[in-house]
Amino acid sequence: MLELDKIHCGDNCDLLGQLPRECIDLVVTSPPYDDLRTYGGHSWDFFGVAWQLKRVLKPGGVIVWVVADATKDGSETGSSMEQALHFKRLGLNLHDTMIYRKANYTPLTHNRYEQEWEYCFVFSAGKPRVFAPKKTPCTYAGQKTWGEPNMYKDNSGNLTRVKQTVINDDKIAGNVFTYEVGSRKTGDIAHPAMFPFALARDHIATWSNPGDLVLDPFSGSGTTAKAAKELGRRFLGFEINPEYCAIAERRIAQQVLELEAV
Template structure:
């Protein structure tokens, strides 16, 4: 996969604002573009992106060197560039301020819904560690993964890696369904397989993640397996995946492994350089995700 970096400081960026990305879209494929997502997204053609996966800054929980973003501007552009049947994976949480959770995550989810996206699923990313433990509430160890879609998702490749306890047994009872005339149809019992479809709470081992964040100089890098499993679930090979807050390039690494096309946008020059080198040098990393067709 070719990955070329557009290193654009703000002064230089002003000189290329007239560049018509919509007429030269292919030149931006498999690129890390350094600039403001609110501006760069406007240059992407309507309904040209198959999948968007990102973990945006929220509630000032991390130090992003003074960079901020206006959520509504980004959300509007995200909805515009997403294809019919395309999927947005929005990974976000909430801070606790003055003793109350901000509910930023739900406010953002409702805003995406108001723009016409379906909230296809509300998933949970459960970590195995926590920071800033509280003595007045249970430890916070998860973030939301809102799955939005423009219409029904055009692709769903379920990950089949949940070990079935009752493997080899027949399903209990008979599956029945009421017909329109009031009668019942009966399906035969089936044998329970070794693996079933994963639940929508994804548990991840975050051991070593803090050291990885320090190594890559990025304060909030999500794990590679998380990006890979979502990309496997919601896209096909050669689809275009966008990360408008690409940070150290995790989504780009996942796309390189899985033969998806990638566009990354990152506002901070240092992270752009890190993302470029990381994607360029990335090699396949084994994971245990198992995909089988559902019967």
């Protein structure tokens, strides 16, 4: 087993191969996709990574896979959905197709509406073991539900009276998460991929418990690892670029480098 609470520098398939089966509670990651992100010329094996993630994920574990599509020759590639379907073919559930919305997206001024969101695919090995959802206030909290009590047929065809109820103070949030996106530099190195700290934090809080092991196989500047540590989880980060490994280690050790990227 690799040393925990550490960023390991190397090829993620090789590092994943060193993990035992069913040892990871949660994966939160955003891999390089299409030609939208460049990482110093490094390449990666999607099919190898997907197979290894399925192998190391515990029953009830969750993978949060943040991706988007490039537009080539006037058409979106569709690679995001192809990846999602491949994870299903491996035997994982596509538990939820969430949206990561950028409140301050960058305008590209082309002949289509501006791209302001990315997929957050939530895959699970069976039913998720943990679900501690974000909550949002109910607009009409404390009021009675609309309409008068009525008689309805239940699933068996029997008449049943539905009573008015009082609306709760809050409800489970919708599956579109909106964040401000920023770009910051640490020293002379700026990471190209915007990944808000709050996005990692919210998914870790939703799909894992304190003490669980959280993995990011595309660790970048260590945002997932930093969020996991702050929330009392164990973590593993894999990153092939030594410069990003160094940034991540400093962020995790000092917790003062507020680079909003991974």
